[in-house]
């Protein structure tokens with residue numbers, strides 16, 4: 001007998017208990033746990049990733065019921081703009097095709113004026129957030145990160161700046177010769193509001209050696225995320241799956257995120273990011289699977305919902321990675337957030353994804369309603385900005401992509417900047 005949870009009606013509970021009685025008893029015992037506020041262990045989570053048939057259907061139903069119980073029927077999205085300020089990067093992660101060398105024709109770095117122009121344009125189109133990430137440009141001064149924040153806040157003081165992956169923090173702190181905590185503290189003073197928990201990939205030494213030569217180790221990633229949370233800077237949490245990884249890595253990864261959250265409470269959400277293989281060197285060299293299968297996708301979102309229940313209760317699906325149709329389907333498997341409208345997204349498209357430039361607020365609302373759920377617009381910290389129960393969002397046409405006049409190519413843009421004084 002499960003404990004009836006908040007917001008579940010008697011019919012839902014009865015249907016669930018009937019289905020539970022018809023599946024493998026070991027899986028049933030695991031699935032009862034989140035309904036009783038008990039944690040699913042790493043080994044149990046791994047078992048759930050291998051479920052098939054009726055057992056898998058029960059996993060999906062459990063994820064949907066726990067979602068309904070924890071966060072209700074609202075599905076949120078945020079109006080945001082991605083600004084990838086440089087694609088020049090010396091790192092060479094094997095899964096990445098976003099990165100360019102100085103001499104590549106597509107190499108570009110945005111001037112501060114262009115970054116600010118894009119932030120202002122985003123604000124004027126209703127964005128509450130800009131998400132700023134870039135490659136590890138070898139000539140970038142450490143105080144460039146701070147300067148981006150200051151320039152945006154001077155022009156658009158109320159926009160939320162969600163910026164700089166743990167890899168960029170690791171890189172900037174080394175350039176500034178300070179600790180990541182000192183670097184983050186300085187960035188916060190100058191306008192950093194939250195950080196993307198990207199660059200997590202899979203938090204496993206052996207997997208990371210194949211993906212990034214372990215340049216940013218799993219321990220480094222965890223330490224930087226903990227430092228951000230300690231400094232009062234919330235972050236997202238992510239996983240990139242579907243390459244050289246296996247279910248045991250996924251279960252370990254999710255359990256590690258859960259343990260961080262139990263200590264810090266600093267994660268706002270969990271975002272599964274399927275590996276986009278098309279143009280990635282890792283795949284082209286024959287070293288990886290061609291991204292996650294359909295079943296891996298549904299397992300990932302559902303099992304994450306169950307393992308993270310009560311700790312990270314916002315589970316986001318990436319429409320950029322999956323496309324709108326599959327993203328809508330994931331709303332039935334534990335997901336309660338559709339992420340951002342983006343306006344520009346370069347990273348997944350560089351790796352060959354066919355989605356990823358922009359979804360308008362109206363399109364977000366249509367996807368959510370088609371799934372029978374209630375659309376809401378949120379801010380970065382999951383506070384509701386607007387509910388669309390009885391009206392539609394303003395009809396904002398997609399931003400037409402254009403080549404910015406102030407975009408400069410190659411390394412010249414950083415050659416004239418003063419050396420870093422940050423943290424020194």
Ligand code: SF4
Pocket residue numbers: 089090091092093096097098099134135136167
């Ligand atoms: S993933 Fe980031 S750090 Fe790695 S090569 Fe690509 S841009 Fe550089």
